[in-house]
Amino acid sequence: MSGAIGEGARPLPMRARRPRRAAVRGVLRRCAAWVAVVALLAGGGVAVTAGLAYAAPGPNPQTEMSFAKVFDGTGHGTSSASFVNTANGFAPGDDTATDGVVSSGDVVGYELVLRFLPAAARQVSVKFAGTSHLSVGAGSLAQFCQSVPGASAAVVSGACVFSVSAGVSASVTRTVVASAADTAGVVRSVQRLTAELGVQGQQLYTSVEGGAVSVVSAPLADLTIRPGATSYLWNGDGAGSFIVGPTQLRRPGFSPSKGATAATAWHTRVNVSAFPADTVWRVNGVTLPVVDGWIQGTTSGTQTLTFALPGGGWPELAEGDSRSYEVQLEVSNAAFATADYLNNGDGSQPGGGKPKSFATYDAATGATAGAVFPNNDFSAVTVYRPVPTPGAVFGKQVEYPRDDSVSKFETGNRFWVNAAQTGISNPASPAELAPGAQFRQQLSVYTNEIQTNERIVVSDEWDPELQRVDGLVNVTGPDGKPVDPSKYRLMWSTSVTGDAVADADAVAVGWVEQEEAPAGARALQVSFVWGSLPIAADPGAGKYTVTLPSRIREGVSRVGVLARDTLRGRVGTGVVVSAPGAVRLVFPETPTLQATHAADPASVYPGGEARFTVSPRIEKPVIVGDGFAPEVTVTLDRCVTQPVNETPGWVMTVTDAVAGPSGRVCGDAESTPAALTFAPAQAPMYAASWNANTRVATLPEIKYTAQATQTARNAVSNTASFSLTGEQPAGSAMPVPAVADALVAVLTQSSSLAQVTAAPVKVQPGEPLNWSVDLASSGASETVVVLPSPGDAARYGSAVPTWEGGGSHFGGTLSLTSAVLETEQTTSGATLFYTTQVTPTLVPVESPWLPVAGASDARPGKEPGGLHLWGGAVAAGRCWMCSYRGSKLLQPGHGDF
Numbered sequence: 001m002s003g004a005i006g007e008g009a010r011p012l013p014m015r016a017r018r019p020r021r022a023a024v025r026g027v028l029r030r031c032a033a034w035v036a037v038v039a040l041l042a043g044g045g046v047a048v049t050a051g052l053a054y055a056a057p058g059p060n061p062q063t064e065m066s067f068a069k070v071f072d073g074t075g076h077g078t079s080s081a082s083f084v085n086t087a088n089g090f091a092p093g094d095d096t097a098t099d100g101v102v103s104s105g106d107v108v109g110y111e112l113v114l115r116f117l118p119a120a121a122r123q124v125s126v127k128f129a130g131t132s133h134l135s136v137g138a139g140s141l142a143q144f145c146q147s148v149p150g151a152s153a154a155v156v157s158g159a160c161v162f163s164v165s166a167g168v169s170a171s172v173t174r175t176v177v178a179s180a181a182d183t184a185g186v187v188r189s190v191q192r193l194t195a196e197l198g199v200q201g202q203q204l205y206t207s208v209e210g211g212a213v214s215v216v217s218a219p220l221a222d223l224t225i226r227p228g229a230t231s232y233l234w235n236g237d238g239a240g241s242f243i244v245g246p247t248q249l250r251r252p253g254f255s256p257s258k259g260a261t262a263a264t265a266w267h268t269r270v271n272v273s274a275f276p277a278d279t280v281w282r283v284n285g286v287t288l289p290v291v292d293g294w295i296q297g298t299t300s301g302t303q304t305l306t307f308a309l310p311g312g313g314w315p316e317l318a319e320g321d322s323r324s325y326e327v328q329l330e331v332s333n334a335a336f337a338t339a340d341y342l343n344n345g346d347g348s349q350p351g352g353g354k355p356k357s358f359a360t361y362d363a364a365t366g367a368t369a370g371a372v373f374p375n376n377d378f379s380a381v382t383v384y385r386p387v388p389t390p391g392a393v394f395g396k397q398v399e400y401p402r403d404d405s406v407s408k409f410e411t412g413n414r415f416w417v418n419a420a421q422t423g424i425s426n427p428a429s430p431a432e433l434a435p436g437a438q439f440r441q442q443l444s445v446y447t448n449e450i451q452t453n454e455r456i457v458v459s460d461e462w463d464p465e466l467q468r469v470d471g472l473v474n475v476t477g478p479d480g481k482p483v484d485p486s487k488y489r490l491m492w493s494t495s496v497t498g499d500a501v502a503d504a505d506a507v508a509v510g511w512v513e514q515e516e517a518p519a520g521a522r523a524l525q526v527s528f529v530w531g532s533l534p535i536a537a538d539p540g541a542g543k544y545t546v547t548l549p550s551r552i553r554e555g556v557s558r559v560g561v562l563a564r565d566t567l568r569g570r571v572g573t574g575v576v577v578s579a580p581g582a583v584r585l586v587f588p589e590t591p592t593l594q595a596t597h598a599a600d601p602a603s604v605y606p607g608g609e610a611r612f613t614v615s616p617r618i619e620k621p622v623i624v625g626d627g628f629a630p631e632v633t634v635t636l637d638r639c640v641t642q643p644v645n646e647t648p649g650w651v652m653t654v655t656d657a658v659a660g661p662s663g664r665v666c667g668d669a670e671s672t673p674a675a676l677t678f679a680p681a682q683a684p685m686y687a688a689s690w691n692a693n694t695r696v697a698t699l700p701e702i703k704y705t706a707q708a709t710q711t712a713r714n715a716v717s718n719t720a721s722f723s724l725t726g727e728q729p730a731g732s733a734m735p736v737p738a739v740a741d742a743l744v745a746v747l748t749q750s751s752s753l754a755q756v757t758a759a760p761v762k763v764q765p766g767e768p769l770n771w772s773v774d775l776a777s778s779g780a781s782e783t784v785v786v787l788p789s790p791g792d793a794a795r796y797g798s799a800v801p802t803w804e805g806g807g808s809h810f811g812g813t814l815s816l817t818s819a820v821l822e823t824e825q826t827t828s829g830a831t832l833f834y835t836t837q838v839t840p841t842l843v844p845v846e847s848p849w850l851p852v853a854g855a856s857d858a859r860p861g862k863e864p865g866g867l868h869l870w871g872g873a874v875a876a877g878r879c880w881m882c883s884y885r886g887s888k889l890l891q892p893g894h895g896d897f
Helices: 027-042 138-144 792-799
Strands: 002-005 063-072 101-103 107-116 122-129 151-156 159-164 169-180 188-191 194-199 204-209 213-216 221-227 231-233 239-248 265-271 280-283 286-288 294-300 303-308 322-331 378-384 394-402 421-425 431-433 438-446 456-462 467-469 474-476 488-493 511-513 523-528 543-552 562-571 577-585 592-600 609-619 630-635 640-645 650-655 675-680 689-691 696-698 702-708 714-724 738-746 749-758 769-777 782-786 816-820 831-834 874-878
Touching: 063 194, 063 204, 063 714, 107 122, 107 159, 107 714, 107 738, 138 151, 138 169, 169 738, 221 265, 221 322, 221 378, 239 265, 239 378, 280 294, 286 294, 394 431, 394 562, 394 577, 421 431, 421 577, 438 456, 438 562, 456 543, 523 543, 592 714, 609 630, 609 714, 609 738, 640 650, 640 675
Parallel strands: 101 213, 231 378, 431 577, 592 738
Antiparallel strands: 002 769, 002 816, 063 107, 107 169, 122 159, 122 194, 151 159, 169 749, 188 213, 194 204, 221 239, 239 303, 265 294, 265 322, 280 286, 280 303, 322 378, 394 421, 394 438, 438 543, 456 523, 456 562, 467 543, 474 543, 488 511, 488 523, 562 577, 592 609, 609 696, 609 702, 630 675, 630 714, 640 702, 650 675, 689 696, 714 738, 749 769, 782 874
16 A cells, blocks of 8 residues: 655555465454454554563564464374373373373474564574474474465574564464474473574574473383394304394384383393203393293383303214204283383283294284294294214305295296396305295315315205105206216105215115105215216316206195205315205285375365375285285375375275264364275286385385365364275285374464554655555454644654654645555555544544545455555555355455455
């Protein structure tokens, strides 16, 4: 608006700009409550509000501040609620969004109101100080720290710094979200945010404490034990370790992340009686005494339990033999418990009191299977003693078909014809093979290491219950070509164990000489004819290889068992030497489904949009190469609408929401929220990536957008459920769906601005006086502009704390010649009013106002929805925010007004 005084004055436009972002719903109530205050601000000042906290010594930022908690916790009454509630037996419990209790992993919302008083240009710093278990993250601070008309904002050293222009009178109301941290099962009371106000770079001017909450979390854990290494060689130093630590569980039907903790202290006994009595056991360098075969301790987190056998070696073991040493956890019911809560609500854990054959795996709760036994309270290490191998005359290598793009149960990892490459199994860390998988034993003789021409005999022995011969033996020379069969003899045994090197001049008892392996064969012997192979430096001397094709037997069901085989060799009458080989058997199991659900941004204003990403994964699928039949169902929050699928690879079907008795969905607990069902655009769906080491298949992500309704408050939470459909492969049951929440905080914001600028600032007598008034508001606001009159400093200065002195001094009569709106910069429906009251009040409702004819492009039939500016001696403005069927007619952020 522009006002001109004097004859022939040239009208100047009046601009009123809308702030970029603001809430729509809830603004009317707030603006109505603050209307008088906003009017004072626009007029050049505001009275100090009682009850605000002030603490010098920093300079006054000429800003008023109020700060209050508006919600604590989210998702109550839905599947994204915390399980730590009174209905589940927890006290205190997180039951509602206003009970002063919030679960770890959830958020608390505070509303901050700032009023920038008209003063010199300055940088106003707002900082949020948290407590031990409640704090504002960088993302939340960045979301809060957004510019408003008349004050640009930026995050500086953990504070939001508003650069306020000179003479600006503005108000802003925003929500800041604080995150609750893991309390390790202890109720942490008096957790709050404190808003600190001051001038940037100066000492704090004042601070206001927000409402306090109690942050809670409850132990939901399973203590497990697994070996640091599963296999040890007998000739090692007799030292090793087990890993003992908690797995955080989840309560079905509740949020998988809110309130659960595995960080509390735990106590356990460990049965180590299978180890030698003098074995030394330590945790973090502290020796644990062994009493009647048990050790015990109290600690927290994941710990490494080391052992060192007496004498620095393993007990005596026959050559070629192996032995297992088992351990068992006995977890106290007081493990993980605190003074406030028991673990899992009753002190139990999945494997407690169960045998090692009991399966602790439970996809619904997140409990895992043991690394060695089905019960994760049990574990073991295996020690193997190979027959000594002096020199480098004999060698052994186990090779297997390998394809890292598929699972262990698919053809690429089972059959040579389908393999992408050849894998080598290390006997200390054997490769995993499925039943029916092919592999081969490579028995090597390095004749260039033999110095005297004697008979060379090499053999191999295996367990016929686990593996069988899968074809004809092949003997090749250093050039890879077959060796003349007349130079060696093949003999088989179904009964011989131990030293398989027989007298090569005759077929020994228990052996049969033939080309093909007999049924039930358990040993092979290859005896080279005396002098048939070149040795030492003779031409043709080098590596001669006996290849024994093998296959894991179908129907084997010993989980985790090692299929071992042993090479033995001898030159002449020398010492028999050996070399080990092994593969580990793996079997199909029910896969574990995993999912993450994230939102960006993590907070929006009512009506705001967020992008959601669901990332589904499958751990230990039986088959990867044939693809999957996944389905992801997203249950929208009751206050979320307008979903849009952004992922071409997934087809989204929407099940519409059903309103409750109130006729609404948002805010009606009896309403049925909308649901989104995502299915592959083309079936089957193939994994986007497959990690052969972790055995995790990652499916393509789902991306969708959705909006918070205008009536959304505090936070909204969408819940994704990932499942597989159709028939599962043999050996695998239907996995339990994975559930993941995506939480979005719903912020509130309102703001207003009034700034009067003289243009020009100096005129000659008789020339018109012109002012330009910039106004902006995201809610109801009233602005009073008092035009010059003699004595105005005395009348109004006391009402404006930041009045910088001076007033109007002139004689004669003033008249307002024009007051107009700049159409392109003004909200539709803006209306001007004026008063001829000689001494108008700064409170708009206390003066008689008359409309300025022709100054409005008001739209008939609408609710009050514009800026009302008064002319004559006083001009004022009012803005109302409206919505029509969800569209934002006058919402800030969609243009200027």
